[in-house]
Amino acid sequence: MADIYSIVTSRKLTYEQKLNALAHAAEDTLEVIPKPERTRYYFEKGVICNLNEGQAPYRPRYIMPDYAKAVKNGVRFLELEPPTDFDELLTFLQILYRHVPSITTYPVYLGDLDQLIEPFIEGIPDDVVEKKLRLFLLYLDRTITDSFCHANIGPRETRAGRILLKIERSIQQAVPNLTLKYDPELTSDSFAEEAILTSLYSANPAICNDPANRVYDHYGISSCYNILPVAGGSYTLTRIVLPRLAELTDSYDEFLHVLLPEALRCMADNMSERIRFIVEKSGFFESHFLVKEGLIERDRFTAMFGLVGLAEAANKFAPEGKKYGNDKEADDIAEEILAAISDFAGAYEAPYCDISDHRLLLHAQVGIDTDYGITSGIRIPIGDEPESIYDHLRHSARFHRYIPTGCSDIIPFDVTGKQNPAAILDIVKGAFRLGQKYVAFYASDSDMVRITGYLVKRSEIEKWNKGEQVLQNTTQLGAPTYASAHLQDRKVRGV
Amino acid sequence: MKAPVRKIIGQSTVDGPGNRTAIFLQGCNIRCAYCHNPETQPLHADDVEMLSVDDVIEEVKKGIPFIRGITVSGGECMMHQPFLLELFRKVHALDAKLSCLADSNGTFLFSEPLLSEVDGVLLDVKAWDASVWKELTGSPTNEVVKQNLKNLLLRDKVAEVRIVCLPKDGPIQTDVEAVIAGVKAVASECGRPMPKMHLIAFRPHGVVGTLAETPMTSAEEMRVYESFLQ
Numbered sequence: 001m002a003d004i005y006s007i008v009t010s011r012k013l014t015y016e017q018k019l020n021a022l023a024h025a026a027e028d029t030l031e032v033i034p035k036p037e038r039t040r041y042y043f044e045k046g047v048i049c050n051l052n053e054g055q056a057p058y059r060p061r062y063i064m065p066d067y068a069k070a071v072k073n074g075v076r077f078l079e080l081e082p083p084t085d086f087d088e089l090l091t092f093l094q095i096l097y098r099h100v101p102s103i104t105t106y107p108v109y110l111g112d113l114d115q116l117i118e119p120f121i122e123g124i125p126d127d128v129v130e131k132k133l134r135l136f137l138l139y140l141d142r143t144i145t146d147s148f149c150h151a152n153i154g155p156r157e158t159r160a161g162r163i164l165l166k167i168e169r170s171i172q173q174a175v176p177n178l179t180l181k182y183d184p185e186l187t188s189d190s191f192a193e194e195a196i197l198t199s200l201y202s203a204n205p206a207i208c209n210d211p212a213n214r215v216y217d218h219y220g221i222s223s224c225y226n227i228l229p230v231a232g233g234s235y236t237l238t239r240i241v242l243p244r245l246a247e248l249t250d251s252y253d254e255f256l257h258v259l260l261p262e263a264l265r266c267m268a269d270n271m272s273e274r275i276r277f278i279v280e281k282s283g284f285f286e287s288h289f290l291v292k293e294g295l296i297e298r299d300r301f302t303a304m305f306g307l308v309g310l311a312e313a314a315n316k317f318a319p320e321g322k323k324y325g326n327d328k329e330a331d332d333i334a335e336e337i338l339a340a341i342s343d344f345a346g347a348y349e350a351p352y353c354d355i356s357d358h359r360l361l362l363h364a365q366v367g368i369d370t371d372y373g374i375t376s377g378i379r380i381p382i383g384d385e386p387e388s389i390y391d392h393l394r395h396s397a398r399f400h401r402y403i404p405t406g407c408s409d410i411i412p413f414d415v416t417g418k419q420n421p422a423a424i425l426d427i428v429k430g431a432f433r434l435g436q437k438y439v440a441f442y443a444s445d446s447d448m449v450r451i452t453g454y455l456v457k458r459s460e461i462e463k464w465n466k467g468e469q470v471l472q473n474t475t476q477l478g479a480p481t482y483a484s485a486h487l488q489d490r491k492v493r494g495v
Numbered sequence: 496m497k498a499p500v501r502k503i504i505g506q507s508t509v510d511g512p513g514n515r516t517a518i519f520l521q522g523c524n525i526r527c528a529y530c531h532n533p534e535t536q537p538l539h540a541d542d543v544e545m546l547s548v549d550d551v552i553e554e555v556k557k558g559i560p561f562i563r564g565i566t567v568s569g570g571e572c573m574m575h576q577p578f579l580l581e582l583f584r585k586v587h588a589l590d591a592k593l594s595c596l597a598d599s600n601g602t603f604l605f606s607e608p609l610l611s612e613v614d615g616v617l618l619d620v621k622a623w624d625a626s627v628w629k630e631l632t633g634s635p636t637n638e639v640v641k642q643n644l645k646n647l648l649l650r651d652k653v654a655e656v657r658i659v660c661l662p663k664d665g666p667i668q669t670d671v672e673a674v675i676a677g678v679k680a681v682a683s684e685c686g687r688p689m690p691k692m693h694l695i696a697f698r699p700h701g702v703v704g705t706l707a708e709t710p711m712t713s714a715e716e717m718r719v720y721e722s723f724l725q
Contacts, residue, residue: 390505429560
């Protein structure tokens with residue numbers, strides 16, 4: 001109760017943030033998900049962690065509505081007719097976004113934005129489209145106050161996509177996160193170069209390897225960089241914190257053959273229980289208008305089997321002085337651990353995950369603000385990055401192939417990169433050809449910085465650190481992470 | 496076959512289009528007043544390694560598939576033509592899509608079989624007028640440069656024309672406007688579009704001799720030079 005009192009009386013939280021924190025505290029008074037003894041043990045040790053998902057989940061964690069279908073058919077529950085012109089479209093989307101639930105209480109996915117817009121701007125001059133879109137994006141940034149929110153563009157170049165990039169370059173807004181789905185067969189070089197150049201001004205968009213990420217018939221990128229089925233999503237994201245599991249033993253053999261399988265089973269069983277609660281008990285799929293109107297379907301939901309800190313776990317068991325990202329011995333151990341997790345997930349049958357053949361899908365979880373000395377997902381620790389960006393990306397490609405629901409590299413580029421975005425695109429093309437799946441750039445002097453996947457302004461971090469209120473929830477997560485994960489020390493790639 | 500290699504940069508974005516591996520060969524036949532790396536002029540230097548074509552190929556391989564090609568610079572890369580030919584052949588054998596560019600001062604004639612093997616030349620056209628050329632480079636004539644310009648344009652192998660632009664009030668002058676007009680005339684004579692013109696501002700960093708104390712060409716002056724391209 002002391003917690004609740006401190007939420008109510010906080011000077012640092014906005015009204016809205018208090019409301020969300022109180023709802024969360026109320027949810028956590030319930031205990032409806034069974035936790036057998038060993039599961040409880042691994043939770044207490046911080047080995048299994050569900051990222052504050054709540055004790056009684058009453059909606060899937062990530063929801064990816066089929067916005068194209070909504071635009072085509074309208075939404076009866078919201079009394080919205082299908083939009084007939086550009087103004088109607090933008091208002092339609094603003095209203096619909098407002099009613100899409102998620103773990104953050106805000107929509108984590110805004111759709112293939114360029115494709116939604118393109119048919120509505122025919123015959124409207126660029127400057128008019130730009131003005132309206134600027135206001136639309138301003139509205140999103142100031143009302144979706146959590147940057148775990150993602151819009152997609154591409155893979156085909158569109159006028160709407162070009163205008164969105166032009167606006168992005170001149171604004172510094174954390175919402176929405178933007179990703180270009182890039183397919184060398186479908187995306188023009190000039191559009192991709194424009195996207196890369198834009199990212200060196202505003203840290204947006206990130207670049208997604210489209211062919212390598214087509215896990216489902218229609219996927220979207222949501223939240224940080226989650227690759228999930230459109231018209232579905234993910235019930236839950238739970239993660240195994242590998243370095244904390246590694247702390248429990250000094251024997252690699254025991255780690256790999258005893259503790260890891262047990263912890264994975266506890267985690268998978270717990271996720272299954274959460275899924276069952278959402279589907280069978282919460283009433284979400286029987287009552288929500290998104291389901292009733294076919295904008296999401298229960299059988300298009302899967303669940304994300306997260307892992308974090310592969311580097312530290314591998315380094316612990318590697319020969320003295322051998323490091324993940326630099327030495328074969330450590331990399332081979334890491335791959336053995338990752339393959340074991342992948343094999344487990346490939347054999348475990350999870351309920352209600354029809355879209356993924358009843359499997360839990362691996363996700364390289366980016367970490368949270370209270371992780372100290374734990375590197376995001378399968379990334380190379382900051383400070384250990386190989387001298388050559390090529391070696392770095394080759395390494396990523398080797399490990400990315402195990403991860404279907406999202407993994408990424410974040411690379412700060414020297415400002416001189418702005419002189420030659422074509423050269424950066426060459427590097428992206430090479431990386432994607434090798435199987436690297438997703439990369440995000442920002443300029444080393446940018447105010448906007450990518451924390452672990454989401455965007456935060458350095459200037460907002462400073463405000464929060466001084467005890468001032470900040471609009472974006474994610475600034476509160478980003479501020480401690482920026483410091484504790486030493487993000488300012490990321491290796492800046494030059495040209 | 497070996498050549499003196501000053502350095503290899505695995506990831507260069509300033510030596511031709513896209514991302515490239517840049518190889519700097521030692522030795523230059525002329526002595527430009529504005530040369531910013533005069534240490535590369537002598538053909539032999541104690542701190543320069545003799546590398547075989549295969550040694551260089553190993554370095555190039557590290558960049559595949561991230562590079563669009565290679566650029567050989569210098570010094571003056573054309574002082575090592577047999578090396579260049581073998582290197583380009585081996586790079587093309589690795590992957591025919593990799594482009595092989597030469598960054599050259601144009602004082603050696605590009606001829607067969609190298610002319611067929613090189614995919615493009617970053618061609619310095621430092622001066623148009625012979626006397627300006629002589630003062631700037633110490634070399635008697637720029638006739639070969641002009642001949643290369645014509646030959647390479649006819650083969651569509653001018654990746655870009657490079658002109659270093661000196662400040663107007665320095666001790667030595669360049670005839671940038673005449674170079675641009677000259678290139679334009681040759682291109683039109685060849686029935687080819689104007690090649691990409693790359694105007695480079697003079698920087699005193701690394702320069703020795705007459706221009707060592709001359710300040711960098713100002714942005715304002717560069718705008719004037721750029722206007723000649725209109």
